[in-house]
Amino acid sequence: MARAMRPTLPWLRNLPWTRGILSRVSYTPTLRLMTLEQKMHYELNGWVRVPAVFSREDVTSISAWLDDISKWPEDSKRWMHHFEVDEAGQRMLARTENVVPYHPGMAQLTMLGRIPMYVADAMGRDVFLYKEKINYKLSGGGGYAPHQDAPAYKQVHVHCTALLSIDESRRDNGCLEFVSGRHKEGLIGLTHDGIIDSEACCAMPFTACETDPGDLVIFSSYAPHRSRSNTSGRPRRLLYLTYNSQEEGYLRDEYYRHKREALKEGSLSLIKHFQGKDNFADRVVHEVEELFASKGGTLYDPQVTQMEHALQSASLAEKEDAEESLVVATLLHDVGHLLLDEHAGKTDFLAEDLSHETVGASWLDARFPPEVSESVRLHVNAKRYLCAARPGYWETLSPASKRSLEVQGGVFSEQQAGDWIRQPHAEAAVRIRLWDDRAKTAGTQTPSLHHYLPKIRAQVRTSA
Structure with missing residues (x-):
């Protein structure tokens, strides 16, 4: 014994x-x-x-x-x-x-x-x-x-x-x-x-x-x-x-x-599994600020940075009076790129699919409700859906989006598209996708990241 x-x-x-x-x-x-x-x-x-x-x-x-x-x-x-x-x-x-x-x-x-x-x-x-x-x-x-x-x-x-x-x-x-x-x-x-x-x-x-x-x-x-x-x-x-x-x-x-x-002051554990209300919302806001500060200046495509793309997307959502959770999801829809340090400045960018939407959604899921995390998880397949469901949509895509479409699985079949859109949060993901497509113009004036921080704080998950 x-x-x-x-x-x-x-x-x-x-x-x-x-x-x-x-x-x-x-x-x-x-x-x-x-x-x-x-x-x-x-x-x-x-x-x-x-x-x-x-x-x-x-x-x-x-x-x-x-x-x-x-x-x-x-x-x-x-x-x-x-x-x-x-x-x-x-x-x-x-x-x-x-x-x-x-x-x-x-x-x-x-x-x-x-x-x-x-x-x-x-x-x-x-x-x-x-x-x-x-x-x-x-x-x-x-x-x-x-x-x-x-x-x-x-x-x-x-x-x-x-x-x-x-x-x-x-x-x-x-x-x-x-x-x-x-x-x-x-x-x-x-x-x-x-x-x-x-x-x-x-x-x-x-x-x-x-x-x-x-x-x-x-x-x-x-x-x-x-x-x-x-x-x-x-x-x-x-x-x-x-x-x-x-x-x-x-x-x-x-x-x-x-x-x-x-541990940073106020943290409960070395892993981020606690779902109670501590200063969690403040820490999430700080994490978002740090991510954009360290990685937001990298190129999303030849025209805009990751930060510019995120702010343009969120600004479009706000202008269409989207609910706050959807504005936050739109702002953070490409957070997986930041976590993976995946950007257009790298020679192998878009050479393979690193599933940035899954990485980003998993990160968001520990911090936000499904209205945020799940619409982000689905936003890549929303492009595959739109190519199948909307005639002429493929032609509107940027060259980078067309390249990424291929490594992400290509256009949905009619059956796949019909099954996909019936999922919870799929409609929200489609809206994110459409704003995403329009958020790639150099020099566009938008609110700063600071403008969105209260919305981020308000959407942070507060219970199990």
Whole structure:
């Protein structure tokens, strides 16, 4: 049987913040671990719920610890509090992490107690604590987009997470939902944001993992999962503990050093999966500004830059009184070109289809509702549709658009065109396409990007 406690004891004795803890540790070598059925469930599905690992009295004590921790003052040099914003615009605590060095009880629970023993049993190897966090998900708290944890863990390759349920976790307050059996496929549909793209998600059947206080859920860092927002009046506090194989060394301090350096102020995670209201809208606006500042000056075609093309397109949409979501989608319809650094200044531009519409839509999907992301996803095929459905349309295309049409699949058949236009958001994509075609004139006067920033902020996704 894999161990989790004895190999860590000499190492723990050398850490000043664990002095005094070890004398209170009760080592229980006969502690019940997972049954054969539970271990098989973990192996086959990538996750398993182990009920009643902790008693009601245990959970009451741990719950009191979490209450105390939630009241700690903000201190960026020690523990890390992360906040979101409720419907009234008030800040509420979303997550606390890096608490072990400052709470002896949590150190004992996470490093010396039964939790690492269960994880070691699941992984079949000795483990070290890699990171710890408390996700509060108070009433109205935001959800998390479908993702795998592994992209956030740069320092380790073999890792596993244990979730201890402090509160009752149900569908209405945002329990975890897993996709079973996909944990051995590596990273699936990974986007620029470190989450699973919407196309891959469409083929994923999510299973709700409801828990009671004291239940332990063990899951692979490659197991796809998500959680929805808390629409109940109850909190859903879960303690997440990630462990790595001892063979890779003790890397917890390195992880938190890296995280502090990598995260911008106000960010919740190294991957952009949180869908609650924090300062997310401001960060999205900043990302758009940065993308256009760094890549918008590249050539869209010989006549206009990427920035000029985007502003001309959005200006045309505004002049036709398009709804705000469609104006934003039109402004950002070629964001995939910026993300891919794909532009007319490169000799291989248009030599192959890099699916900029799919790349762009996946990026937008993590930030905006489908009215924005899906119309962008469809705007390339809108050209294929228009060539089939509108006589004479092909002749109006620029030489660059005609070349790209060929690498993008060519003109739709009559059957393809009829099927395509019946999709949700297809009509919006056609409108974007028509504005796109007219937005290639040098010297055209348009509003600046700054004019559109309030519209972008207003359209940012705010819930799961």
